[in-house]
């Protein structure tokens with residue numbers, strides 16, 4: 001069954017269903033770390049369906065971190081306030097995690113290689129990172145969105161990362177993944193312009209719409225289309241499943 005209407009995003013739908021299958025198949029306690037969890041509303045349904053999942057969220061914004069604590073108060077959940085870089089690791093309740101989530105965060109991250117290195121450090125040896133990031137902000141013609149990108153970059157250089165956003169180029173991402181010691185297990189693209197229609201679907205039909213929409217997006221991913229930056233106007237979200245690279249993954253580099 002599709003996830004709660006708050007998700008409203010085919011990439012997150014896909015990832016949450018993936019994590020649910022993983023947790024249910026594992027039938028053992030699972031540690032999940034959500035980087036930039038925001039208010040973590042989507043986690044309520046996941047944790048209800050998967051009581052074996054322990055949730056740890058990292059969120060820099062105090063207001064969102066507090067909202068996440070409230071939203072997850074009935075679950076085994078800890079929210080740590082701060083940026084997802086190495087310095088926060090000692091504050092986390094566990095050193096490594098079976099699942100690391102990063103939903104719509106990387107495009108707002110100022111130090112991207114450091115962030116991916118942190119993903120590496122937090123993943124257990126066989127753990128999975130489900131990471132997606134969006135391009136919508138960067139194709140907007142609205143002056144406010146364009147101004148945010150310019151002003152956010154300027155403020156970040158002065159030491160305030162809170163408003164940073166910049167397009168994630170495919171080639172850069174692949175280079176950072178490799179430099180961080182990670183490897184790509186799966187790459188998909190999601191959120192065609194059908195995302196806009198989701199907003200105007202009557203409430204009673206939103207669940208059915210989400211299911212059909214996800215089915216269509218998964219079919220599109222099977223057509224052998226090689227993603228490139230220019231396609232980010234058609235598919236608003238890039239979605240990856242990453243793992244720690246094993247020696248064999250790196251063998252071709254030596």
Ligand SMILES: C[S@@+](CC[C@H](N)C(=O)[O-])C[C@H]1O[C@@H](n2cnc3c(N)ncnc32)[C@H](O)[C@@H]1O
Pocket residue numbers: 035036037038039040058059060061064082083084085102103104105108109110115
């Ligand atoms: C668009 S929101 C996504 C929130 C949530 N993951 C979701 O999908 O609803 C982006 C979040 O990333 C957080 N963020 C930005 N830079 C970050 C960083 N370096 N480490 C962790 N979180 C960060 C922001 O504070 C914000 O809550």
